[in-house]
Amino acid sequence: MRISEVARATGVSTPTVRYYMKQGLLMPPAVTSRNMAYYDPRCVEEIRLIKELQTKKYLPLAVIKLIMQHERSGQEPAHLVDMREVLGEMFQPLDMGGKSGRLTFAELIASSGVSGTVLKKMEALGLLLPVGSGRDKLYDDIDVNIARNIKELIDHGLTIKDLKVFNKYTEVIREIATTLHDRIHDQHKENSVRPVDLSIALNNLRSLLAVKVHRQVFMELMEHQK
Numbered sequence: 001m002r003i004s005e006v007a008r009a010t011g012v013s014t015p016t017v018r019y020y021m022k023q024g025l026l027m028p029p030a031v032t033s034r035n036m037a038y039y040d041p042r043c044v045e046e047i048r049l050i051k052e053l054q055t056k057k058y059l060p061l062a063v064i065k066l067i068m069q070h071e072r073s074g075q076e077p078a079h080l081v082d083m084r085e086v087l088g089e090m091f092q093p094l095d096m097g098g099k100s101g102r103l104t105f106a107e108l109i110a111s112s113g114v115s116g117t118v119l120k121k122m123e124a125l126g127l128l129l130p131v132g133s134g135r136d137k138l139y140d141d142i143d144v145n146i147a148r149n150i151k152e153l154i155d156h157g158l159t160i161k162d163l164k165v166f167n168k169y170t171e172v173i174r175e176i177a178t179t180l181h182d183r184i185h186d187q188h189k190e191n192s193v194r195p196v197d198l199s200i201a202l203n204n205l206r207s208l209l210a211v212k213v214h215r216q217v218f219m220e221l222m223e224h225q226k
Contacts, residue, residue, distance in 0.1 A: 049068075127160075
C-alpha cells in the first residue's frame with residue numbers, strides 16, 4: 001500500500017504514518033524509488049492498535065513500541081492481553097478536576113490548590129516528579145494528586161521536611177518498576193510468568209513489607225518507652 005492509502009484507511013495523516021515508522025512502531029516500507037515506497041497492509045491494523053492503546057489505555061508511544069515488538073515476536077495472545085492490562089492500569093489517568101495531559105506550573109497550582117511556594121519546596125525535596133527542566137517543566141495527573149496528598153499531610157501536622165524520606169522511597173519503587181519491566185520484556189524468552197500475576201505479587205509484597213516495618217517500628221518505640 002502507498003502511504004496515502006494507509007493514511008486513508010486508518011484516518012491518520014501521512015506525516016503521522018512516517019512518524020510511527022521512524023519511531024519503530026511500524027515495519028519499514030519497501031522503497032522502490034526515491035519518491036515511492038510501499039507499506040505492508042498489516043500496517044493498517046498496527047496503526048489502529050496504536051490509536052486504540054493511546055485513546056483507551058492512555059499508553060505513551062514508547063510503551064506501545066514494546067507491545068508492538070511482542071506482537072511481532074509471536075507471543076501468546078494471553079500474554080499480550082495480560083501485558084496490555086498491566087500497562088493500561090499503570091498509565092490510567094487519575095481524577096484531577098477536569099484537567100488532562102501535561103500541565104504547566106501555573107496549571108498545577110490551579111488544579112492542586114497548593115500554593116506555588118509550597119509546590120517549589122515539594123519539588124526541591126524530590127516529592128514532585130515533573131518531566132523536562134527549567135521553564136519547560138511539565139506535570140501530570142499524578143503530580144496533581146501527590147501535591148494534594150502532601151498538602152493534606154501538612155494540614156494534619158507533618159512538615160515538608162518530615163516527608164523528605166519519601167525521596168528514598170521513590171528510588172525503591174524505581175527498582176521495583178525496573179524489575180517488572182525486565183520480566184515483561186523477557187517473556188519472549190521465558191513465557192512462564194504472567195505479567196498481571198507478577199505485578200500483583202510485587203504490589204502485595206510491597207504492601208506487606210510496609211505493614212511489617214510499621215509494626216516493628218511501633219513495637220520497638222513502645223519498648224524503649226517502658
